[in-house]
Amino acid sequence: MISFDIANHRFQLRAAAVFVHNAHVLLHRIEGHDFWALPGGRVEPGEEARTTVLREMKEELNESIECDKLLYLVESFFEDAGKQNHEIGLYFLTRFVSDSPMLDVKKMHRGVEGEKKLEFRWFPQHELSDIALYPSFLCQALSASELRFQHVIQRG
Numbered sequence: 001m002i003s004f005d006i007a008n009h010r011f012q013l014r015a016a017a018v019f020v021h022n023a024h025v026l027l028h029r030i031e032g033h034d035f036w037a038l039p040g041g042r043v044e045p046g047e048e049a050r051t052t053v054l055r056e057m058k059e060e061l062n063e064s065i066e067c068d069k070l071l072y073l074v075e076s077f078f079e080d081a082g083k084q085n086h087e088i089g090l091y092f093l094t095r096f097v098s099d100s101p102m103l104d105v106k107k108m109h110r111g112v113e114g115e116k117k118l119e120f121r122w123f124p125q126h127e128l129s130d131i132a133l134y135p136s137f138l139c140q141a142l143s144a145s146e147l148r149f150q151h152v153i154q155r156g
Helices: 049-061 125-130 137-141
Strands: 003-006 009-021 024-030 040-042 065-080 083-096 109-113 116-124 150-155
Touching (some): 009 049, 040 049, 049 065, 049 109, 116 125, 125 137, 137 150
Parallel strands (some): 065 150
Antiparallel strands (some): 003 009, 009 024, 009 040, 024 116, 109 116
């Protein structure tokens, strides 16, 4: 994975999936955590970011998906576990195949990341401002009536 420490920062390259279905957005979190994020993971050296999204959804949910256009290019600066982070995020519009059980927006779905248990849940787009979602620009961006490409710089 592309994640390394340099000076006083951790740098990482992340690719994530934006799933929108029936006016809901799919988010995930590690079981027991109090914040949500878009599903995805760190890009491996030599791996295209789109391929990262496909791989992560296969590993975490055992689901094949379709990965469409790049929706957000995000430069995030934040602190985690006492360390300053500089993350470049590539967020792709994605979708599940039409008969996927993941399309049930009323159900909480389970996944895994290594030994960590993951919770996947659909949230109504108009309620995103009510939850702890990171990076926080997503609360407003994903609530928009039309999702369009954005370059975002997020601090904090």
